[in-house]
Structures are given as structure tokens and as C-alpha cells.
Amino acid sequence: MIPASFEYLRASTVEEALSLLEKHGDDAKLLAGGHSLLPAMKLRLATPSYLIDIGRIDSLKSIEEVNGTITIGAMVTHRQLESADAITSQVPDLARAAAGIGDPQVRNLGTLGGSVAHADPASDYPAVLLSADATIVIQGRGGQRSIASEDFFIDLFMTELEEGELITAVQIPALPPATGATYLKFPHPASRFAVVGCAARVSLHDGSCADVRVAFNGISGAAFRDAGVESALTGQAPSEAAIEFAAGKAAIGAEPMGDAFASAEYRGHLAKVFARRALREAIDAAGVPT
């Protein structure tokens, strides 16, 4: 319950955070909402010597829409994502994912950037970021770089984020017309993390499915786009049979994780179930003007 001793440092700008990171190197951890880090520290599974609090950096807290791209600051909370108009209308799948994270208290403090940087394989954002074609904006001492979300998540708790860098924002294209987007998950009954989470985006063009994007988290070490499902549905009329067929391709070739609650085989099965449900929902939403 009591973390090991550390020094608490507060950054008020990104520059300050980066210079603190540089100074303390491996001994330091960034503190965002703290809802993954602090519990780990209380159990003494994490014992950083320095915590750099980036939760007060105002420049990381905005949601902006410019030329069809939504830029979400890293310190935007799950609660804001769940309810902000720009998100519920332009990135509804992200809003949906945010609304299912943890519980209301966790959503009040937990942040998009913190969750993305932590890269828990059972966290909810990665699948949405992949299917929404999001870009992760990263700042280091050397400058800023952007990484496609598809390249960002490497494995469990492993990302492209380098030492001395922090995530400043996530950029997501606004939902194209005639496109439906959703995120559905099968929550673990205790942790409420995703046993399987599926994000789906489908555009309807001339009565058939175009630009089908399906991604999963919870199944393996890192979230992944599922080309098998996508290609099976692309160009098809959105019939139950077509959805069923495409969903049947889900997670083929993935190597699902197994644990006490859900075996690898069961996770693989759930991928198909949730692919079907998410596709159905996305297609239904695509037909409904937002």
C-alpha cells in the first residue's frame, strides 16, 4: 500500500519534463494519471527513484480539430474523451473505448497518453487507434516525431517510445462520411480490462463495404490490424453471411495469450464473436448519418 520512497518532480512544460527525463534517465518515470503506475508502486512492483508529474502541462490537455484531423493532447482524460463533442461525433469508437475503461473514478484521472505509453495489452485504446489510423506524436530532446499507431505498439508494455521521449498527442482523422465506427470489448470480470477488444470501421459505398478496418487488443502482446477480416469483407454487400464469413477470419495467425480467465483458444474464439458484433454495429452506424 505504501510505495517505496521517491522524489516527486513536477514539470510545467514539455521542455521541463524532457530535461528532467534526461537528467534522471532510467531512474525516472513519467506520472500522468497514475492509474497504472501508482498501483504498481504500491505493490512495489515498480520502484522508480523519481516521478516526473506531467499532469499539469496545459499544452497537453486540449482537443483540437484542424482540417479534418483531431489532435488530442496526451493528458486528456478518459472522461473527457468519453464526453467531448469532438470525440463522440468525429471519433465515436474512441469515445466508446474511453467510456469502458476501468470505472468512473479511474476515467476521471487516467489519460490517453498514459494509457498509450503504458501499452498494456488488455488496454482499450490501441485497437481503436489502429483502426482509426491514428498517429502518435512524440517529443524528445531532439525534436518531434510522429509514428503511425500501427508501428507504435510492439509487444506487451513495449512501444516505439524511446528513452527520454514523451507522447504529446494523438492525431486521428475525423470519421469519413458514410462510415461507422465502434469498439466492443469482453471485459475481465474483475479488472474490467479487455479480454478481447475489437475496433471496427466500415464505410459503405454503393451498397458495399469499403475501407474496412478491424483491429484487436487483448488477444496478443500488442494490438493488431486484422487483414484477414478486412479483405474478406471489403467489396462485399453488408449481409449477415458476409459479416459472418469475414468475422470467421479473425485472429487467424495471431498467437493469442492464455490466462486463468481465458485460454488462448477461447480468446481466439472471442475474436471472431466480437469481430462479427463490431462489424455489424459499424455497418449499422455507417448507414445512419451522424
Added chain:
Amino acid sequence: MVKVIGESVKRVEDRRFITGRARYTDDIKLPRMTYASIVRSPHAHARINGIDVAEASAAPGVVAVFKGEDLHQESVISVPCGWQVDFKNGDQMLEPPHPVLASGKVRHVGDAVAVVVAESAAQAKDAAELVEVDYEVLEFVVDSLEAVADGAPLVHDDVPDNIPFDWELGDQEKTDAAMAAADHVVTLEYRNQRLIPNAIEPRSAIGDYDVASEHYTLYTSSQNPHVIRLLMCAFVLNLPEHKVRIVSPDVGGGFGSKIPHYIEEALVTWCAGQLGRPVKWTAERSESFTTDVHGRDHVTKAELGLDNDGNFVGLRVKTYANMGAYLSTFSSCIPTYLHGTLMQGLYTTPAIHVDVTAVFTNTTPTDAYRGAGRPEATYLLERLVDQAALKLGYDPVELRKKNFIPPFDGVNQPGYETQVAMTYDSGDYEPVLNRALEMLDYEAVRKEQAAARTQGRLLGIGFSTYVEACGIAPSAVVGALGARAGLFESAVVRVQPTGKVTVLVGSHSHGQGHETTFSQLVADRLGVPMDDVDIVHGDTDLVPFGMGTYGSRSLAVGGSAIVKSLDKVIEKGTTIAAHLMEAAAEDLEFAEGKWTVKGTDRSITFGDVALTAYVPHNYPEGLEPGLDFTSFYDPVNFTFPFGAHIAVVEVDADTGKVTLKRFVACDDVGNVVNPMIVDGQVHGGLAQGIGQALLEGALYDDNAQLISASYMDYAMPRADDFPEFEIDRCVTPCPHNPLGVKGAGETGTIGSTPAIVNAVLDALWHLGVRDMEMPLTPESVWRAINAAASI
């Protein structure tokens, strides 16, 4: 006069809880207090080759570090088991020491090895990490069947086959014959999985020692402070009981897990004596998971014999009960006297035999968890009954009714003698089932089920009708069965000179609302306002004696003790009133707070009589002053509440997820003093019973590490796991206690679990699913459907 018995009086204790002014043990801060952190074994089974405390002792703020040998030098060795269950062959139960601090060996993950006492909790925890323990890891065993197999590692070197005792009840020969002659035998082999009670308040204890008076005080989150004092003084620390005070202040839920005398209680008390300073220990939740007693964990084979007409002709049960690494305080009576004795259920089964083998394993000790033995018995019976109905083509309602014991009130008809050593006090089983069916609208739901099935939806209806034993316990009966304590209750009714009433009770409220219910009893009998009554509990210096609260006993046993004292108050008051009114005592009647000379308007109030008792200038000759009575109530029998529970579930065939659509319960707990409080008890019990069926389960991995050791892993029921519960009651009074009450604290847990499992099986039976193990996790249900489909 306002009627108070049977009314949903709002709880008088609530104000401190809803304003944040309650006082739980961890809220107490004493001057010069120190903080303890306990070094615990990370291994399931290991020899301790050495403990190096040098670095920890030198750490900032550390006051002392103690290990097992420090306690041994002071002859502080072990905490006792409170109930002796001898082997079937008459040999004594094998009770190896349950060490306060391990020396030599650790036997489960979480076993205590050393304690660090420091100026702050953080310093204690930091220093505890510096204690170096040299462990030699040993072979371990987690599963009770593996533990009794040849060549299994021994948890205790001097307990052969890991069996501390075995036990049987009923007529084996008669039962074997009945089973052999039965037309049908329905068999189930299953695990009643291990559960973790998880009271939301973690356990906490503060030891304090006053050097000048040589008095000890222990504040502890216990359900039974007097029992802790007796056990700790007499069997652990060898302290003079009259110089030891135990206080159980507000306690944040117990559910059985705060009954046992835990090593931490003895440890902080002993440390306080050594250091002359208060020592506080509060469990972290991860510590609670591995050190609070666990519940259930039975491996059972159960067989029900039926004839061709559907009559139950025999029941044969074999259970292996996992005791964990040590025999916790009441652990031994749970798979035996609280389990085997319930095998009659509410059926006329004429031949029953129960055989129980207790088993040591390298796991956290098990003990009482809400229902304690009775949920296991009910699960066994009610699964068998629904299984028999489904297999043999009976409606589960009709099969039950066919086998119900006919009504008996225990007054005009005698109590019902079971095949398993109990005499039921009173019972009338059809009305609760009929009422539950009516609430459900059984026929309509069956139709809905059939309609749903045609659409590919899987709806199921499951039943459970139960009887349980409460009002624990008649001392003579349980003493003969090996209990090392009588299970009576005490109550002092102290009328103050101004007519206000203080009641000191030996039971303990940790959510049950005693301050309200007991005040209702007093207000009813004495005719005083509820506000004039104060209920005191949880302090051994104030309350004469008490056995505490568990086994749904507080009202049936503790409430009866209060009634006895109230009757004595009225009797003495009548003598005083007669004197004051110059009338004969037999000409007076007491009602609504005053004595009246029958047939006249001459009366005297309770307040006037109370004052006279303390200002006895004008007083009956030879009568002692004062109006203050102590009573001990020892029941003549257990009480036997019963009820009918029905679950309606829907199974998502795609994922295997079970959704509870409806839960209907009609219970008969005898007379009810406060329906609101009883309803609350039922709701909470249902949540725990349903939790066992669908969500909860302690899991050990291949290294005997408890992997369900946090709220991230152990699925506690939450608000959105339940529909609105539909509950009602019938009333069949208990014939042998003055209130006619039976007890309502555990019915929800005892009855509900099998109803859920039966409902899921009912939903899936047509697919070929025949059995499933709890908890019915989505994957296990999905697998069962797949396995059935592939046959």
C-alpha cells in the same frame, strides 16, 4: 403506543457511518503508537534455514524486529483450534501447532515469518523488505485429492497422509442397502470451489500495554472479542484474562472471516508487552488475500437414490475438505457438524450417510465463510435434486414437493428427527416454494423459455429449496460434539435511574444493525422510546461475556438473552410498583411503559419505578436496590430457517456468458423484528451466493502462488452484475426461543448458489450439457456447450 416489533425502523447506528464518524480499528491512533509490518513467506512450503534481521533492525525508525524464536523463548508458540473432531476410529484429532511466527518451516504463501515494528507504517514496510530469510524450498501440495494420494508431500511431518481427522455421520449400512436397492442413482462429482471472503475492511489489530497497571488492550476487527480474549489469554500468550481487554469497535464486515483468532492479534499484543508501546498492524489487501481464512474448498462425490415413483430413498456423500495449512479456530466443525448434519435438507430421505476427510495442504487455512458448511450441503442436495429431475424427466418443483417433509410446528407436532443427528424445530416447506413460484409466474416463464429456445436463445430456470441450522448453538449439544466452548449468549439490561436503558450484549454487530434491532426489543418490552435505549457491544471490559456474532445467532441467541433480562426487569419493577401503589403484584399489569392496577386507572410509570429502584427510600422490604440484570441464554436447540430460491438466467451461446435475469427468493426465518434489516441481510447473502456460482474462486498456480490475489484478478460481484432481487417471506415461528426467531444472516448465501447453477444447466440441458464446475465463467460454459455439441 407505537408498534416497534415487525417494523422497518430506520437504523439508529447509521449516522456515524454516513457522516464519516465511525471508528474502525485502523482509525484508532494511540499516543506513542508504533506500526508493524509482517514478513511473510513467498513460498508455499519451505524450510527456514536462517533469518537475518541485522539490516532491518538498523533501518530508519525501526523499534524492534522479532522472529519465531524470540516468541518461542517466551513460550508463545501457536494459536489453537476451537473444536475437537476425533477420527472415526476414536483417535484424537491431529492438531499440529499453528505458529504465531513460523520457525522451522513455512507452510503456505503468506505464512508469517518475522515482524518489524517501526515509528511509521512506511518505515516498517521499508524495513520489512530488508529482512533476509534463507528458504529451502520444499515439495508442496495444493489440491486435497493430491494431498491424500500416496507419496504426497507432508504439510506437517507428524500428520500422516495429511489427514488431521476424518468423520462420518448417519447409518452407512442402511444407506448402502438403500442405494443398492434404488431404481435410479443420480451421481455428482464436483468441487465446491475455494472462496475468499473479502470483507471490505481489511483486518487490523492494535496491541497496547499499560506498564503501571499491567493491563493489556487489544483493539481488533473481530466478530467475537470475548472468544479472542479467552483463546489468546488461555492458549497463546498465557496472560491473566482479567487484565486483558479486547475491543472490537466498528468492524467493516466479517462474513466469518473475522471469527478466527488470528496470529496477528497475539503478535501485536505480545509486541506491545515487550515494547511498552502500542503496536498497530493493518492488513494490506494483498495480505488479506493470502492470510484471511478462505472458505469452502470441498471435493465431493454425492449420490441420490430414487425409486421409480420419484421418492428419495438414500443419500451417500463423500467429501474431502481442504483445511489449508493449519486448523483455524472453527475450521474443523465446518465440513462436519455444520455440513454433514444438514444432509436431510427438507426431504424425507430415509437413509443418509456422510463421510468427510479433512486434508492439510500448502494453502491459506480455511474456516467459516458466510453459511459455513451449510452452503456446501445445500449445493450438494439441490444440485442432486435438479439433476434427478432433469435426468428422470420430473418437473423440479413436483419432485421437491413429492419429497418434502410434511409441515410440523414443533408445538402441536414434534420436531422432525433427521437421519443426521438434528431435530428440526419447525418447518412448513410448500408455502415458501409456492410463494416463490407465484412471484416468478412459473408457467409464464416456462413458456417464455420455450419461445426463446425457438429463437436460439438459451433461457434457464433453476431451483433451490433449503433448510439450514442457525442460532448457534446449544452448548450441551455442541459440547458433546467436541466444541471447546459453549455457545450461549449474555445480555445485561441496565436501567438507569432516569429510566434510560443501557443494554450490554455479547454479540457483535459488524453490519447487522444490532443497535436498531435490539433497541426495538427493549422499546417493545419496556415501552420506552427507542431513543432512550443504548446498545453496547464489542468491549470485554463492559460486556460480561459473549460468544460473538456468526451463524445467524445474534437475535435468536443474543436477543433471547436480552428478553430474559428484560423479563427480570419487569418482574422486579412489578414488585416495586406494587409496593408504591400498595397493591398486590398479581393485581398489576405492565404495558406501554406503565404498571396499572387491573380494572382501575391507577398506574405508575416505568420511569418512576426506575428512579425508586435507585432512590429506595420507600421500598419493598428486603429487596435489593437497583434495576440491572444479567442473563445468559443457552438455546435448547438450533433454529432451522428454510426457503425457496429461483433463478432465471440467459446464456450467451457465443461467449458462454451467463446473465442473471431474475432472482426470486422466499425465505422463512421465523418471526421478524425489522423487515428492512432482514431484507438487507438477504440481499447481501444473495450477492455472495450468486458470486460463488458465477464469478468468484481462489486460484493457485503450479507454484502454489495464489494468482487471484487482488481485485484485479478475484472477481468480486459488482452492482451491475445483478438484477433487482425479488424477495418475500413466510413465517413459521421458532418454537423454542422467546422471540420465535430463526436467523436471517446466511439464508441468501446458502440458498442461492445451486439455483444459479441449476438454471444454467436447465438452459443447456437440451444441448447435452450435464454438469459444470463453479464458477460458471464464460469460457467454462462455452466449453461445456462445445463439448456437448461434439458428442
Added chain:
Amino acid sequence: MPFSVRLTVNGTDYEHEVEHRQLLTEYLREVLGLTGTHVGCDTSGCGACTVLLDGKAVKSCTVLTAQADGGNVTTIEGLANGNELHPLQEAFNVEHGLQCGFCTPGMIMAGLELLDRNPNPSNEEIRHALEGNLCRCTGYENIVRSIKYAAAKS
């Protein structure tokens, strides 16, 4: 070197030097003696420690005191107006929304935020909003009713 914090708790301003690692729960309980905020777990799961920080329900066991510096905290002790109970407190009494009382402060604080966001929640919305709060006594039934009662009252 300790960390200097300024906090407003239940309307009173405080200034303290605290350990960097100190959790807000510990500050409230040990420094201010506000023991109505409880600790029920170490993984941010039980919600017994829920308080309002700048109007938002948070688990005070998962916030450093230093992080909360400058903030405005409301605990269960700050709800009643003298002897006059807050409608939610009254509701928990009227609807028997508590038994042992340990989870109750957290439940009330979570309920408070819910009603702030959604003054007239359905049963389902209430159950969903209580996802972060565990109760082992009540089966949640009367907690849901309590929040409904408070909603109807205000």
C-alpha cells in the same frame, strides 16, 4: 526534503510538509485525522477511498498528496451542513443503503458525482456508475435505491 502542499479540504485551507510518496488517503486520514475515507485495497479497485478532488470523484489511494497540491477536496466529513444531512446521506439511512458502513463513504462520494452529472439516473445507469465501488454487505440493491431516493429528493 519533504514536499510542501496547500490543499483545501472541506472548505478549510491547509498547508503541510509531506513525504513525496504520501498518498492523498494517508494525508486525509493520518495528517488531518479525517478517517471517514477508508482504504480497502491496494490496486485501486474497491473505491472505499473515493473523495471529490476539484469536483471529480477520484480514488484517493491513487493520487499523491503532492499531485493534489492546490486542489479542493471534499470528503464524507464535508457533506453534511452541521446537523443537517446531505440528501445522499439521508438517502442511505432511509433506504438502508449500508450495513457495515465501510464502503459507504466511497459509495456516497461516487453517488454524489453521478448525480452531479446525471441528476435523474436509471437503475442501470446507477449500477454502471458504481462499477468502481465494491460492497460486500448489501448486494448493492439498497445502494441503488438510496441513490434513486436522493435523485428524487434533489
